[in-house]
Amino acid sequence: MKIMSINSGSSSLKFKLFEMPEEKVITEGVFERITFKEEGIYTIKINGEKIKEFLPLPNHAVAVERLLKDLVDRKIISSLSEIKGVGHRIVQGGKYFDKSVLVDSWAKDRIRELIDLAPLHNGPHLIGIEAFEKALPNVKQVVVFDTAFHQGMEPEAFMYAVPYYWYTDYGIRKYGAHGTSHQFVANEYARLTNQDINKLKIVTCHLGNGCSLCAIENGRCKDTSMGLTPLEGVPMGTRTGNIDPTVVSYIVEKEGKTAWEVVNELNKKSGYLGISGISNDARDLEDAMAEGNERATLAIKIQEKRIADYIGSYYLYLEGIDAIIFTAGIGENAKEYRERICKRLEILGVVIDDEANSQRGYPFRISAPSSKIDVWVVPTNEELVIARDTMRLINE
Numbered sequence: 001m002k003i004m005s006i007n008s009g010s011s012s013l014k015f016k017l018f019e020m021p022e023e024k025v026i027t028e029g030v031f032e033r034i035t036f037k038e039e040g041i042y043t044i045k046i047n048g049e050k051i052k053e054f055l056p057l058p059n060h061a062v063a064v065e066r067l068l069k070d071l072v073d074r075k076i077i078s079s080l081s082e083i084k085g086v087g088h089r090i091v092q093g094g095k096y097f098d099k100s101v102l103v104d105s106w107a108k109d110r111i112r113e114l115i116d117l118a119p120l121h122n123g124p125h126l127i128g129i130e131a132f133e134k135a136l137p138n139v140k141q142v143v144v145f146d147t148a149f150h151q152g153m154e155p156e157a158f159m160y161a162v163p164y165y166w167y168t169d170y171g172i173r174k175y176g177a178h179g180t181s182h183q184f185v186a187n188e189y190a191r192l193t194n195q196d197i198n199k200l201k202i203v204t205c206h207l208g209n210g211c212s213l214c215a216i217e218n219g220r221c222k223d224t225s226m227g228l229t230p231l232e233g234v235p236m237g238t239r240t241g242n243i244d245p246t247v248v249s250y251i252v253e254k255e256g257k258t259a260w261e262v263v264n265e266l267n268k269k270s271g272y273l274g275i276s277g278i279s280n281d282a283r284d285l286e287d288a289m290a291e292g293n294e295r296a297t298l299a300i301k302i303q304e305k306r307i308a309d310y311i312g313s314y315y316l317y318l319e320g321i322d323a324i325i326f327t328a329g330i331g332e333n334a335k336e337y338r339e340r341i342c343k344r345l346e347i348l349g350v351v352i353d354d355e356a357n358s359q360r361g362y363p364f365r366i367s368a369p370s371s372k373i374d375v376w377v378v379p380t381n382e383e384l385v386i387a388r389d390t391m392r393l394i395n396e
């Protein structure tokens with residue numbers, strides 16, 4: 001059965017077509033610069049070959065139509081009826097969704113209601129869903145939420161200590177993000193090591209351009225670093241992570257900006273980019289650090305200190321940690337980052353095996369036999385989770 005996994009952003013639409021239950025990727029690609037005045041970019045990978053095209057992409061529906069036409073024209077599938085389900089990644093599910101669900105008008109209304117909390121994402125997600133509804137009216141669709149896994153948190157972990165009515169009237173609380181990724185790599189770790197997820201205390205570190213950590217006990221999220229939005233937590237490629245909110249009003253006054261303009265800078269001009277002044281990319285910072293660039297070094301140090309702070313606090317909250325898992329672009333590929341973070345965790349009994357830490361590509365253990373905490377690298381695969389959930393729900 002063929003299942004399409006979709007991730008729509010404000011100006012992009014990523015897709016991956018799976019043969020299920022074999023979990024084989026048939027094709028994948030991305031439409032970029034949708035709605036831009038200039039030409040859009042469409043990239044599709046067929047049999048390992050990347051094909052790139054420039055074309056007008058005024059909206060997401062045009063991208064979906066083009067994709068479906070191409071799948072048939074390029075003989076990737078013989079007819080559209082082969083596609084049995086479409087799964088969508090949704091960034092914000094609020095309090096409504098603690099698991100994936102079939103798309104219906106109630107689900108769409110709730111996703112719409114939550115646009116305020118994720119203005120750059122939930123709107124485009126809905127456009128993506130409706131574009132597929134139009135193009136494939138008889139095909140069931142499923143929504144998979146970045147926030148669903150984090151609904152397992154207790155109030156003491158998800159509440160902010162603010163006037164209570166902010167929570168009751170406006171839904172101000174921690175929702176977290178990257179939940180699909182945290183849950184996937186934790187379950188993969190349990191599977192790979194033949195352990196019962198229901199007996200494990202795990203800290204997952206999703207370190208990519210966006211970074212978040214998650215404290216997991218018995219397969220349930222107990223705490224996570226991202227908050228109402230992905231801005232909270234550790235510094236990232238362009239996001240600041242935690243700061244004193246007074247900084248916002250201070251800069252508003254000093255620079256005559258609006259609060260939202262300042263928050264935008266905390267989202268897009270801070271983190272690695274803000275401190276280093278060079279780049280939001282971990283590889284560029286690593287190169288600059290090797291050349292002795294002090295601000296690049298500082299950007300990395302600030303982030304790594306905060307990551308270690310979170311892991312230390314989760315150690316207390318979980319009353320011990322059985323395993324730490326690194327995933328996403330930096331977590332999976334950057335052995336220097338893993339080594340430096342783990343060095344800060346030596347007091348918890350973490351010992352890294354240098355040779356093991358130099359491996360690449362597959363899930364692997366990087367801790368030494370003497371380590372008190374098992375440390376692994378587990379590649380994330382959010383699209384696969386979407387395809388699995390979609391297949392399960394349309395079969396139910």
Ligand code: AMP
Binds near residue numbers: 207237280282334
């Ligand atoms: P993601 O958001 O998961 O795609 O991760 C993007 C981040 O991963 C960027 O900061 C990249 O610099 C970083 N990254 C990807 N590959 C490598 C690598 N081989 N070494 C270091 N960092 C990497």
